[in-house]
Amino acid sequence: KTSVKMGAEEIEDSTKREIDSLERILEEQRRSLSELRDKANIYRKIGDIIFSHLYELDTLISRVMNEKRNGKKWDEIIEMLLREKKSSLTPANYFVSINPETLTLQVSVDGQEFNLNLKMTAQQNASEYYEMAKRAEDKIDGIEKAIAQTIAKIEEVKAKASKKIEAISKPPIPRRKEWYEKFRWFFSSEGFLVIGGRDAATNETVIRKYMEDRDIVFHADISGSPFVVVKTQGKEPTEKTIIEAAQFTASYSRAWREQIRAIDVYWVKPEQVSKTPPSGEYLPRGSFMIYGNKNYIRNVPLEIAIGIKRDKDGPRVIGGPVEAIAEQTNLYVKIIPGDETSGKLAKDIRGTLANMASPEEREEILKIPLEEIQAFIPLGRGSISNK
Template sequence: MPKKDFSSFEIAVIIQELKNKITKSRINKIYQYDKKTVVLKLHKKDNPQIRLVMEAGKRIHLTSYLLNPPKIPPNFCMILRKYLNGAWIEKIEQFEFERIVLLYLRKKNENWKIILELFGEGNIILLDEANKILQALIFKKMRDRNIIRNEIYQFPPTNSKNPYRISQDELIQGLTQTSNIEIVRSIARLLGIGGLYSEEILYRANIKKNILYKDLKYSDFEAIFLSIQDLLSTIKDSKINPRLILDKKNQFIDVIPIELYRYKTSKFEPEKTFNEAIDEFFIKDTIKEKTSSAEKTNKLQKNLEQIDRIIDEQKNYLESQKKAINLNKNIGDIIYSQSNILQLLLDLFSPRKRSGKNWTTLFKEVFNAKKKAKMPEKLVESFDSEHLLANIKINNLKFSLNLRKNIFENAAEYYDISKKARQKSEGAFSALQLSLKKREDLRKKLQKNMDSFKTEPEQILVELEKRKIKTKRWYEKFRWFKTSDGFLVVAGKDSISNEVLIKKHTDGKDLVFHADIIGAPFVVLKLEEKVVSERSLLEASEFAAALSRSWREGAASSDVYWVTPNQLSKSGPSGEYVPKGGFMVYGKRNWMRNVPLKLAIGVIHEDSNLTFIGGPISAIKALTKYYVILIPGEMKGKELIKMVILSL
């Protein structure tokens, strides 16, 4: 069965990753997507946009997927926005290795906490500086604590021990409390770590998981204690190896931060971080839920069609019984109202009248009299010689009389049939009411299911992939290209980005290019300790020349020089001011003379999308055969863009 929540160990790994990601970030917006899921949109300087998902009772992680929030935010979301929009995240931590996460927030001179409870049905609770409850996703009274507005928040009581703080002696003493159960369950209870990681501890300690406490030696306890410390060190030292576990049908069944013995032979997909793995797992899990819902919808539709057929049959049966009630009662009434004449007819077949005649002879006598329009013989339509019935027609009503019974017995028989039909009708009516209710319930379930999942799972997955936030690489904030040999070349856009590029993103072994003209950006060739080729030097020079003021002035070429980063300084000669984005260049300059001013713009197919790329002609030509060459001219930007698009 796929994972539905996280163990305390997994939460510890998540929090360790989140500390570096979200600490000192600012809350820009808060969304609530359903009853239990809140997303914080965060901003952190020099970082791509961050979205933190918190689902009560289930999960916390960063997400790269954009979901559609409801048009009208729920009340809980509005209150969080009121207090926390613009707040800074000061700290995130796990409470005592429990499935509880604390977010510490600050806004001006005020402080708050968000408590995320990831056990049971879960909760998200907003506290003030004094730990007083301001708002909660779920308010409730419990046996051991209350979640009530204006009350002081209390953590739930626990019997488990924090594995970070437990000593070997405390471990042994704690395990004695559950000495009558398997050691794997005993460790899981004592540390609150979950069965999966309790198994892993024992595997690393080389101890069978189903052994009892009484069968363990002191050396076994030592091994268990060391195994616990070894497991915890993976969090502290960030020695994680996140992976998504797949079943035989290639469906995700688990997401884990480290290699585990239980999944030693299982198929898996590796991920860079545990947060990324969780994000993928729950997106696919959402798709599975939607797939399951689609299957459920189909089943509900089939059930609805079946109940419709049953209701039609029940209505038809009920109608037939109503007709039977009326018909047989009417026949009984006719027999009584015409009892005199009908009794005369029956008397024709009495034993005394028969006097040795057979039934066939009697029937012929009646038909002969009928031809003469004699009464009561003219009432007879036909005879059923097998069952000895006379088929009668009176006032356009046809019925049969039993020739062996008197008139009152015949009438009683029809009344009895009418009574039984009424009883059947009452039962059929009750059954119909139950069926109608069942149909109404099915319709509501079907509508609810269809409202929840109006899109096919495959379409949802495609849409989510389209809306997945692409993590920007640091150099995408600048102008950049890659040389024919694969070296990254990055250029500033203005004085501020020039300053950032040189100070923050330039290493000692990189090369810095600059056109020999005022009003040119710095261009950095990232070497990453590799030997640079002449071709890459020329392409970087062409990039520097094309981005300089020489292009705007319509020049055909420009001189470009390159230096090492340690030749740049913000300190000019005595009394000389170095402006923002500018640097003094000291020492030897390496010149590239008469560099032609030309650029290419091309198009490539990347991540299922068409992407425009620009740079020196030889560099673009190495990546695509679809490109146009640009040279300085008088054409305005919009016209040029239009012409480039039409040309490609």
């Protein structure tokens, strides 16, 4: 799967989980709303029924309480009312039961069963039911607002997800490349441009076309090394840039493919580099003679960093010695010689960098073509360093 597809699927999965949670809340809110509406309707209906039969129900309440005050037991009162109900006498025909503990009288009027508080008149009971209906209706207003907010939140989550998917699916605008990007390159911690050959042809170009007086030329002490040039612009680099350029040279040499951990690198001045071989010898393309003393840096470790630097065009892939890259960005990973292919390694690097970034940067990083990362992986293989 491409990273764009993987990114879109990840957004869709996350969105589905969030929407599922919101829809469960919405379902519960709608259930509560339905229950409250039913309660409000029933309470108001009971209030209306009581008022429609106010005299009969008041008579029934008074009858029960008078019998009790006259010393009758609850069982006797219930038995008396059931006999009268059997004879279809009003208001006993409304009677269902009495709960002595709560002092409530259960009645059935016009097909609706409900309780009457025996300590209240029928009118007071009706008012209490209307008040209960009002309290339920007040809660309905709050739940309806909460439901509207939940629906709006669901739509907002969907809209944000669509926007994110659209952002990562949109093809990136091609970035204008600088002249030095056709070579191996990096900027040192001190700001010096360092360029090196990618192959015999670009080795030739680096030395013949871009090497100038007062530049510094590097080569690893192994066959199959790039020629690397520090472009000094007439300035004097310190040992920091020298060490970084040496590590750059070592890392992009054949030593990386052979998984050698450290090699020697030397540097010379431009006037020591010549295309003229000793008499009777031949120099193949990309090779040069070095005359005079070589300045060696011993046991240079093979390790580079690949990171993301933001410029006016958005995130940009950079690579080179760890210290030089760390000077320019906090968003980088270190790689060392290893067996992972450049395609797989580039995906891993991009994924790691995306996970290190902010959510906004993450989407942009996932859109970076893998080739831009592969361009900085030495000789097509490597592995991410956990140190």
